[in-house]
Amino acid sequence: xxxxxxxxxxxxxxxxxxxxxxxxxxxxxxxxxxxxxxxxxxxxxxxxxxxxxxxxxxxxxxxxxxxxxxxxxxxxxxxxxxxxxxxxxxxxxxxxxxxxxxxxxxxxxxxxxxxxxxxxxxxxxxxxxxxxxxxxxxxxxxxxxxxxxxxxxxxxxxxxxxxxxxxxxxxxxxxxxxxxxxxxxxxxxxxxxxxxxxxxxxxxxxxxxxxxxxxxxxxxxxxxxxxxxxxxxxxxxxxxxxxxxxxxxxxxxxxxxxxxxxxxxxxxxxxxxxxxxxxxxxxxxxxxxxxxxxxxxxxxxxxxxxxxxxxxxxxxxxxxxxxxxxxxxxxxxxxxxxxxxxxxxxxxxxxxxxxxxxxxxxxxxxxxxxxxxxxxxxxxxxxxxxxxxxxxxxxxxxxxxxxxxxxxxxxxxxxxxxxxxxxxxxxxxxxxxxxxxxxxxxxxxxxxxxxxxxxxxxxxxxxxxxxxxxxxxxxxxxxxxxxxxxxxxxxxxxxxxxxxxxxxxxxxxxxxxxxxxxxxxxxxxxxxxxxxxxxxxxxxxxxxxxxxxxxxxxx
Numbered sequence: 001x002x003x004x005x006x007x008x009x010x011x012x013x014x015x016x017x018x019x020x021x022x023x024x025x026x027x028x029x030x031x032x033x034x035x036x037x038x039x040x041x042x043x044x045x046x047x048x049x050x051x052x053x054x055x056x057x058x059x060x061x062x063x064x065x066x067x068x069x070x071x072x073x074x075x076x077x078x079x080x081x082x083x084x085x086x087x088x089x090x091x092x093x094x095x096x097x098x099x100x101x102x103x104x105x106x107x108x109x110x111x112x113x114x115x116x117x118x119x120x121x122x123x124x125x126x127x128x129x130x131x132x133x134x135x136x137x138x139x140x141x142x143x144x145x146x147x148x149x150x151x152x153x154x155x156x157x158x159x160x161x162x163x164x165x166x167x168x169x170x171x172x173x174x175x176x177x178x179x180x181x182x183x184x185x186x187x188x189x190x191x192x193x194x195x196x197x198x199x200x201x202x203x204x205x206x207x208x209x210x211x212x213x214x215x216x217x218x219x220x221x222x223x224x225x226x227x228x229x230x231x232x233x234x235x236x237x238x239x240x241x242x243x244x245x246x247x248x249x250x251x252x253x254x255x256x257x258x259x260x261x262x263x264x265x266x267x268x269x270x271x272x273x274x275x276x277x278x279x280x281x282x283x284x285x286x287x288x289x290x291x292x293x294x295x296x297x298x299x300x301x302x303x304x305x306x307x308x309x310x311x312x313x314x315x316x317x318x319x320x321x322x323x324x325x326x327x328x329x330x331x332x333x334x335x336x337x338x339x340x341x342x343x344x345x346x347x348x349x350x351x352x353x354x355x356x357x358x359x360x361x362x363x364x365x366x367x368x369x370x371x372x373x374x375x376x377x378x379x380x381x382x383x384x385x386x387x388x389x390x391x392x393x394x395x396x397x398x399x400x401x402x403x404x405x406x407x408x409x410x411x412x413x414x415x416x417x418x419x420x421x422x423x424x425x426x427x428x429x430x431x432x433x434x435x436x437x438x439x440x441x442x443x444x445x446x447x448x449x450x451x452x453x454x455x456x457x458x459x460x461x462x463x464x465x466x467x468x469x470x471x472x473x474x475x476x477x478x479x480x481x482x483x484x485x486x487x488x489x490x491x492x493x494x495x496x497x498x499x500x501x502x503x504x505x506x507x508x509x510x511x512x513x514x515x516x517x518x519x520x521x522x523x524x525x526x527x528x529x530x531x532x533x534x535x536x537x538x539x540x541x542x543x544x545x546x547x548x549x550x551x552x553x554x555x
Contacts, residue, residue, distance in 0.1 A: 013182035028075025056086025057417030061424025077115030093411030196322030210339025213273035217280030
């Protein structure tokens with residue numbers, strides 16, 4: 001008779017054979033056998049995060065740093081649901097996570113048994129695939145077929161358009177017994193690589209249209225891709241628009257997209273592309289999206305490792321399946337008609353940058369001035385993590401090429417796990433990791449600090465303007481009667497006392513001079529995670545930002 005825990009012994013062994021190393025676990029009883037099996041295998045590194053929501057984002061950060069799948073393990077019931085936000089972010093950001101959720105045996109579901117909910121396919125709308133393991137000894141259990149299914153779902157997470165998957169594991173009692181050995185002849189596989197074929201329509205449009213534009217969405221660093229796109233930009237074969245979170249940098253790469261689009265959107269058709277190629281994840285700039293959505297007479301191809309049915313700009317001509325680095329390399333070797341399209345964009349970009357620098361120097365102390373000061377004082381080659389809402393929007397007005405990498409959770413763009421993601425990334429990095437958050441984003445994810453192994457290379461900046469400052473930047477919300485209490489959501493949390501509870505080193509500044517005097521000391525703190533709270537004037541922030549936008553718009 002099969003051991004009642006045979007299926008989890010086999011599951012852990014398949015994960016080992018697939019070369020997965022990182023496992024983020026949250027405490028529990030139903031998942032205790034899984035935790036112990038992972039713990040006893042020297043190939044796995046376990047991370048203990050009590051809060052499952054934070055654990056999901058922490059695993060996301062590890063996967064971003066290592067560019068490899070990360071396993072999550074939790075107990076049954078509502079603990080499972082807390083993985084939802086991070087799995088949704090991973091799904092839209094294309095990050096490989098493998099959520100393994102312990103469950104009660106099926107006969108106990110909906111029978112008022114402790115910690116039981118309907119866990120089958122619970123994440124079906126935001127995972128690439130779901131697998132429910134059958135218990136040993138049940139009629140539906142076929143060990144060899146189940147091994148193949150586990151192998152396939154890990155491949156689904158790890159190849160092509162990467163993303164999260166869910167493995168639900170019913171575990172019967174007794175839980176604390178000697179474990180069986182894994183099945184002796186488990187086989188694993190890897191998908192075959194597909195050949196990249198560039199459509200003739202794209203080749204001809206690229207060759208014959210001098211107004212070529214490439215838009216890079218959110219990406220992890222890729223040196224080969226970066227070199228190829230820089231070559232295209234330097235040789236004036238294309239305009240390359242790449243926000244900081246695309247991690248594409250270069251002298252002729254236009255990274256401050258939002259700022260430049262303010263400048264070009266009101267001008268005549270000389271800036272409109274004839275051929276547009278897009279790839280990667282989302283872009284932050286809403287102005288760019290709206291401007292490109294107006295371009296209806298263009299040839300627009302999207303590139304991705306698998307067809308993803310994304311048509312952000314509502315003018316898609318076709319899709320190319322393949323590695324963007326390989327495709328752009330092939331396009332770069334095609335002889336093309338010449339023109340001054342790239343130079344026209346570059347002229348506006350350099351003029352825009354000159355005016356931006358003059359405006360910034362005259363700004364009063366405000367959120368926008370704080371960002372300029374932080375970026376000026378930050379050391380070269382550290383990792384930058386940007387919180388959602390206002391930080392990622394402020395940051396895109398600046399050139400961030402001094403940073404070794406720029407990350408932000410822009411798959412779904414929620415504020416709920418920005419700090420946990422940065423902490424997970426920092427745990428796998430030997431560089432300084434600087435994360436910039438708004439106060440609400442920090443407070444929402446403050447359980448990220450509930451981590452006994454929080455790395456000392458993690459530097460947290462919290463810009464405290466007393467609430468959701470972004471809602472003062474955009475038109476509309478502040479006109480509503482419910483604005484101040486229910487939309488902006490002001491708070492009275494004493495951040496110093498909160499971080500002291502977690503033994504985090506604390507710094508505070510309230511002025512530009514204090515910031516310039518304290519920032520280096522904050523960054524050089526070595527013994528433990530440190531946090532810098534920057535208090536800014538709520539009433540002045542929106543005024544400074546709107547004045548800046550108006551001045552850029554009047555160039």
